[in-house]
Each structure stands twice: as structure tokens, then as C-alpha cells.
């Protein structure tokens with residue numbers, strides 16, 4: 428069944444729940460590029476977006492969208508080789524951000540970042556920053572791992588990269604050391620392939636939350652284990668937050684943003700089985716949507732209540 432984007436994406440299917448949705452994971456820019464993302468979000472009932480950018484870009488965008496935008500700033504790594512300066516500059520960033528309403532700090536600690544910067548998430552240079560984030564009530568949104576298949580395609584050299592299992596030590600150290608710091612691990616903790624691992628992490632660390640961002644990855648992996656995934660979302664309904672990982676890029680058409688929200692809605696809210704309109708180089712054969720059809724009360728928590736509780 429071919430999917431005709433121009434017809435479908437501009438017409439959201441009926442919603443299963445009436446609740447102002449919060450998307451906790453988007454990448455934004457200054458205007459005008461971000462307008463289309465906000466337009467698409469609002470078209471799909473998404474009232475608020477956590478927008479990741481530099482602090483200055485967040486502050487600029489916040490003037491335009493005081494209600495819709497929840498600011499998520501990235502740290503500055505330029506002076507990481509001078510630890511004192513690195514800490515000083517980033518603590519100043521936290522203070523300036525918190526005073527202006529910053530809610531989230533994004534850390535992108537994927538394997539390639541570890542190798543390029545020589546920094547792991549449990550690096551001593553980040554310790555004072557995590558401690559201060561906890562005091563200020565700032566939430567950490569962390570990318571810790573990539574799809575299993577990327578360890579075959581890109582990270583197979585053991586002299587350069589740790590295994591996927593090993594890479595979680597970084598996250599577990601931070602989760603254990605800063606119990607007052609709320610941590611959202613992006614992309615269902617980076618491990619939608621292994622729900623048993625996620626269960627173990629959620630059981631061990633009460634300060635851990637997971638977001639549903641990375642559309643094709645989650646739709647691909649959770650669709651392979653629908654029953655288990657549905658059970659997981661029901662069991663951990665208090666700890667899961669809706670997010671898309673939509674990335675604003677100059678020149679992307681409105682339909683690009685609409686299509687991701689369309690896929691998410693079908694996947695979480697219905698039991699539809701149909702081809703996905705999003706090309707997926709990591710999928711063997713045609714990428715499919717195999718909807719989880721989550722119960723209405725779980726959707727309520729996922730779309731809204733949990734984000735309100737975690738982000739304040």
C-alpha cells in the first residue's frame with residue numbers, strides 16, 4: 428500500500444486522547460527555519476516542544492515562542508583540554524540559562540563523540556556540571572547509544588570503540604552518582620532492541636526516564652516485538668516521555684515534519700500495519716509500521732503527564 432504524503436500527512440488521523448502533547452526531543456534553530464517544525468507540531472496537537480540548540484539560539488527562539496518552546500541547551504566543549512576553563516564556562520552557561528528559564532541540558536555522548544573528544548559521560552570534567560544541574564533542577568537529556576546494527580556497520584573496530592554493552596557503564600555511573608539529577612536517556616535509552624536491559628536500568632535507577640525519539644529506529648525495533656513493547660509501555664508508563672528527534676534543517680518542506688508526527692501517531696495509537704513513508708537504511712526490506720495501540724491512559728502519561736512532572 429503506497430503512502431501518498433501530500434494527502435495523508437496534512438490530515439492527522441483522529442486522536443485517541445485529547446491532551447496537549449509535549450514533544451521532549453527536537454533540534455531547533457533560529458528563525459525562520461524553525462517555523463515549519465512548530466507549524467507541523469501544532470497541526471498534530473503538540474502544544475510544547477523541547478527544543479535543543481545552543482543556549483543563545485534557545486534564548487533567541489524563546490522570544491518568538493514563549494509558551495511553545497521549552498529550552499534545551501547544549502554544553503560548550505571548545506575548551507575541554509583546559510579542565511578548569513571548561514568547567515567555569517559551562518557552569519556560567521548553566522547559571523545564565525537557569526535564570527532565563529532553561530529546563531534541559533542535552534549531552535550527545537555517542538561512541539563517535541567519545542572517540543573524537545576523548546570524553547565519556549562519567550568524565551571528571553562533567554562532575555561539577557552534573558552536580559550543579561541537580562541543584563538547579565535542570566534535567567539531563569542524554570544520547571548514550573546507537574542501534575545495535577551500527578556496532579556492526581560503523582563501530583566494529585574494538586581498538587577504537589567499546590562494545591554497546593560497555594558503553595552503558597558511562598551512563599550507569601552518572602545515574603548512580605547523581606540521584607537528584609533527572610536523566611532522560613534518548614531513543615528509548617538507546618536500546619529498543621533489548622527491552623530486558625531497559626527494564627533492568629529502570630528498576631535500578633529511579634532518576635531515569637526514557638524518551639521515544641528516533642522515529643524509524645523505534646518503529647523498526649519495537650514493531651518486531653509488538654506484544655513485549657506494548658507490555659513494556661504499560662508497565663513503565665510513569666517513566667516514558669514522548670519525543671520525536673525531529674531536526675530542523677534549512678530547506679526541509681513542511682511535509683517532512685508532518686510525516687514524522689503522522690508515523691508516531693499511527694504507531695502509538697493504532698494497531699495498523701502498513702509501510703512506513705520514512706526510508707530506513709537499517710531495515711531489511713520495506714520499513715513497516717506495526718502499531719502498538721497503547722491504552723488511552725498510557726498515552727495520556729506518555730504524551731503529557733510525565734513530561735510535566737519531569738520538566739516541571
Ligand SMILES: [Zn+2]
Pocket residue numbers: 452454613672
Ligand atoms: Zn536528538
